[in-house]
Amino acid sequence: MDENLKIKINKYLEDNEVCLFMKGTPEVPQCGFSMAISNVLKHLNVNFKGINVLEDNEIREGIKQFSDWPTIPQLYIKKEFVGGCDIIKEMFEKGDLQKKLKEKNISFKTN
């Protein structure tokens, strides 16, 4: 994939511990799947950066190559690709997402 695009994506991941590449914004998601992850993160009080791929077609296509994952949303925690909507929902329900956040030293609400 294009080197500059890779650098651009890496910059997002370096500047933000928790990055959600999504359709729309955390305030106004434009897709139910993006909304689902965004809501999980809000519920856990995780501080995250939402990157609206609908505003940047280069990122929209590039992020799929970057992670070798064909769909959006995509969640990254400390530069690691953790999953899309199904995986994050399942991890959250099993408590694995909370474990992952803890492992990575990301603060969240535990109750």
Place this chain on the structure above:
Amino acid sequence: MGLKLEEIRSLIKKALPDAEIKIEDLAGDENHYSATIKSKAFSGKSIIEQHKIVYKALGNKMGNELHALALNTKEL
């Protein structure tokens, strides 16, 4: 747009011959499906790797012709 349920099943079956596959057309629009897939190919793999195996089986259809496929993969 859209992909027939049987087409999804046969693409997965081709890549994972041992798979037990259950697919549901969630909205009846041939565009939002949910699939539960059990296969030996998933053993020892992370959930991300398991889903990638299924996406690879579907070629480049996922995210294109096929808008949404909720996946639930299990080791057989």
